[in-house]
């Protein structure tokens with residue numbers, strides 16, 4: 001597949017050349033501004049199953065050159081969406097140590113320090129992520145805004161392993177933990193809209209759920225996420241730092257953002 005980056009000649013303005021959907025409609029992220037919002041009383045709390053993974057279970061923590069990702073077992077799933085959506089992986093988007101503004105979605109002109117995405121696929125209709133990834137009802141992603149504040153013990157369970165995956169394609173096994181602890185307390189307050197993958201191939205296949213409440217990590221936790229990783233391979237002569245891995249907001253066009261809360 002063609003190479004793509006967040007900066008320079010293979011940056012986001014060039015993505016449509018090799019990935020046509022990136023220049024299409026229903027793209028993500030978007031700027032969630034109050035004029036797009038419509039309260040929907042039918043939007044109930046997000047219901048998660050099997051998110052509490054045993055420490056005896058090993059998860060693969062990897063640097064894929066675009067983000068740090070944790071593979072997730074497909075027995076983890078969401079039951080409160082139109083179909084059952086099973087977990088595939090989670091990953092992060094962040095700014096840089098000097099510029100802690102790296103969320104992909106923005107809310108009323110606020111860009112958060114980072115954003116976590118828990119990627120799920122429609123396991124009722126499709127056998128796996130690869131088949132589901134380009135289907136209009138294929139994916140559901142839970143988005144969590146990350147702010148700098150209180151130290152997060154949950155984030156620390158994997159941040160402490162980052163030095164083992166400094167370079168592209170490096171992977172380590174980490175003990176399972178309760179993935180629910182990475183999410184905010186309120187799973188009943190969120191924004192909902194139809195969008196896309198925010199990386200190539202940008203398929204318009206994602207039902208987005210963005211929780212209203214951010215989670216916090218400490219400044220030193222943020223700095224280690226923003227400075228530990230490289231998008232280049234270990235043997236490459238010039239190391240390329242991995243940061244600023246967020247796509248800019250795309251046109252909302254006539255899309256409405258449903259919201260599950262009134263105030």
Ligand SMILES: NS(=O)(=O)c1c(F)c(F)c(S(=O)(=O)CCO)c(N[C@H]2CCc3ccccc32)c1F
Pocket residue numbers: 064066067069088089091117119129130133141196197198199200
């Ligand atoms: N912001 S986002 O949620 O749109 C999103 C990403 F931002 C992102 F970086 C990745 S990735 O796999 O880490 C690297 C590029 O695919 C994925 N990975 C998805 C896309 C394709 C695929 C296939 C198998 C497992 C996960 C994914 C992703 F869905």
Ligand SMILES: [Zn+2]
Pocket residue numbers: 091092093116117198
């Ligand atoms: Zn993402």
